[in-house]
Amino acid sequence: MSLNNTKLPEEHPDDWGDISDAELLNLQSEHLVSSVRCSVTSEAEAETHFNQKHEKIPKLKAGFFLKVKARWSQDVSIPNVRPMDRFNKSHFSVTQLCAHSWCEIHMIYGLLKPQVRRKEMQRKEVTTGASIHLSREREAHPNVLKVPVITREDKEAVLYLSMLQKIKAIHAGQHVREFPVFGVLEGMFLSGIVDDLRRSDSGELALSDLKTRKHNSFPCPSQARGHFLQVGLYKLLFDSMVSGQLDRGRIILYLQARWLKLQQALGDRVQEQAKTMGYSAATLEELLDVLLAVLASSNIQEVNKLHVEYHHQSTGSHIGTSKVEFQETQLKTELRGYLAYWRGEREPQGVDIEDAWKCTICPHEEICDWRKGQTTDYSNKRAKLDSPNSSLSGT
DSSP states (O other), X not given: OOGGGOOOOTTOOOGGGSBOHHHHHHHHHHTOOOOXXXXXXXXXXXXXXXXXXXXXXOOOOTTHHHHHHHHHOOOSOOTTOOHHXXXXXXXXXXXXXXXXXXXXXXXXXXXXXXXXXXXXXXXXXHHHHHHHHHHHHHHHOSSOOOOOOOSHHHHHHHHHHHHHHHHHHHHTTOOEEEEEEEEEETTEEEEEEEEEEEEOTTSOEEEEEEEEESSSXXXXXXXXXXXXXXXXXXXXXXXXXXXXXXXXXXXXXXXHHTXXXXXXXXXXXXXXXXXXXXXXXXXXXXXXXXXXXXXXXXOOOOOOEEEEXXXXXXXXXXXXXXXXXXXXXXXXXXXXXXHHHHTTSSOOOOOOGGGGGGGGGOTTGGGOHHHHHHHHHHHHHHHHHHSTTOTTTTO
């Protein structure tokens, strides 16, 4: 049987039908790749053209145009170019790294073809999931912090003020939703948004992520794997934050990579809100220092329990909750494997033949070289087994 004829499970998972808040907030911006057009036809001509127009700019470093050409290419893999350089990645969201667990080739095509990704995000399942998340958010936080912002620095500052507000709520034993987490894991800066933090009846701090599903059932193991990885990474990031392990220098680099001006004065309304909350900060860097100091002295306990909560998209009904066992060594090993791809230490991998049903719901099925290669390999192996000279033929 070839990959094209692989039988689907009776109720296959939804892939992008399972949506979390972090995915909804971050996914589109992560997958946008800027398109550049140039009339020159070769690397040498391009460099000459560039340097002639910019005589005062120092000569470009070797390999610059190789990286630019790699961005234009629609090939999944480019020799001698690290994916981090090709896609201009200096940091990652937890959501994007968890996409590896579904299919790395699908993830790469999402970067190469952002218009297809945007179309996926407009599906009814996605918009329905967004409505459920918004409803849950309003239930937990009817009085969301609202401060007029003018600049991108103001917007980031309001995020920090919201975090400071929620840290107080955690101390008070209150239920908190949409808590940003960030930090360095395995040498890479990661960020994400925790759906739900609350204390259990026994006083333990529980972290939960909400997923909405098209089918009124739990996901299969190959899909749940990414969900479990997500909450595990959230725990590692949250625990490092509340234990004072954040690296201020790495956070500064992360903010600078997003072109934020740390020394620029914040808007008057933002500074007024900070004073109302008992903090004095005139710039984003000053407010970051306040946040780091509060986190380091918070004495908030580490996360004890991990859950993934599933809801049905059509009815909004609760399907059930999966308890996740935290296995730090295994989780970090998996994370290192994913980061190895981005660092150019290995080639990307598509799905195994056991998960070939995923290809039938992938928008890149017709152009996927991995799928074509797997089909060819399977056919060749099948032909060898059926050959009269095969020791297995006729058995």
